[in-house]
Amino acid sequence: MTNKIQRSKPGRPRKFDEAVVLQQAMQAFLQNGFEASSYEDIARAMGLSKPSLYNAFGDKLALFERVLGGYAAAAHGHITSNFSGEDSLENAAQNLLCSAAEFYSSPDGPSLGCLLVGTALPSTTQYDHIREMLAQFTNALELSLEDIVTQQYAKDAKRLGKTPREISLHISSLIFSLAVRARMGLSRKQLVACAEELSGLLG
């Protein structure tokens, strides 16, 4: 077995790491949005030349969809993992919302918010695929939250007189509202404070 960790293909090897440059592309899109980011701007932010970028990821829309997909998966995992394993529904909600607030904000300076809500939303009317990605993300997230409530916080939900679906809908709504507020220039401190206030609204 001649299994190398990474079988090298013929041809000149790439000088960049896909995960790294995709993260840089995400930052660029998050900063200026999809439409306002020119392809050259993004290539510069990724440290790539324009032809390299075209060769690797295609045009701007394809790159954005790629970035969005990765972001959605990461956000889903981030949210569900922060919602799981707490000792009560209330604490789980608080943990989720506060971590989301930190995720949506920058250590210093104004928050840039959520890539899905803050930059992809206007493009839903022009690009069906983006709209479908957002709808699917929302749907999948709410199903996951509902599952977690059912499996881990059923007793708490009952105490509050709410079904798991209602809890899930409530929490996803608070996340959306946090995503919107984040892009209005709040600092991390302010956003986390807002998240704590929101988390008290469950009961």
Next chain:
Amino acid sequence: MTNKIQRSKPGRPRKFDEAVVLQQAMQAFLQNGFEASSYEDIARAMGLSKPSLYNAFGDKLALFERVLGGYAAAAHGHITSNFSGEDSLENAAQNLLCSAAEFYSSPDGPSLGCLLVGTALPSTTQYDHIREMLAQFTNALELSLEDIVTQQYAKDAKRLGKTPREISLHISSLIFSLAVRARMGLSRKQLVACAEELSGLLG
């Protein structure tokens, strides 16, 4: 007193009505967003030539801010008026959210959502004035909602064990979430159904 209703100024009169064309500009921005709408597209949607548009409202950013201001004022009035004068906080919330759902949706076809949340949000990082308009709208709306709760639904709030500020924050959050969901392609019927579900989350 020679007071005419409208003193005609010298010079060639305008062929268009400001309120009408601004509404058409709003529709154009709502459809394609701020950045993706070219100045020519907008002028066509308004039935104006490009120089007329420049002359009347300035460049695209100035026009967008003008439209946003009008939209924000209308939304504020629409929301607060639908929240007032009901017989209970729960009914007021339901009335508010359902009317917002209708406001955010089209009679047929997919919803276009909220101009503030659905199209202005990405531009907050580039244009301070837009960010400030959004922040100010949110702030003013929440203060108005809080006032209404204090004056009309204090008893209901007390019964729910929430302060007027908490109620206000809760409702504004649900509105934001509705604004986000609206732009994911839901029909009016679906969006109104969602609003009704959300309105049950207060208690």
Next chain:
DNA sequence: TGACTTTTATACGGTATCGTATAGAAATAT
């Protein structure tokens, strides 16, 4: 070592968009 393959860098043409210049059209005031 030499042929081949893939990435990279520079440069280019085509297109769209922006903002305005210029001239004509339509009203008022004297």
Next chain:
DNA sequence: ATATTTCTATACGATACCGTATAAAAGTCA
């Protein structure tokens, strides 16, 4: 009626952006 003022329409230059052609660079395989 004529002059004046303001709006409208066509056209234009400048710029930015997109996507790619072309050739050099940097590796692998025989």
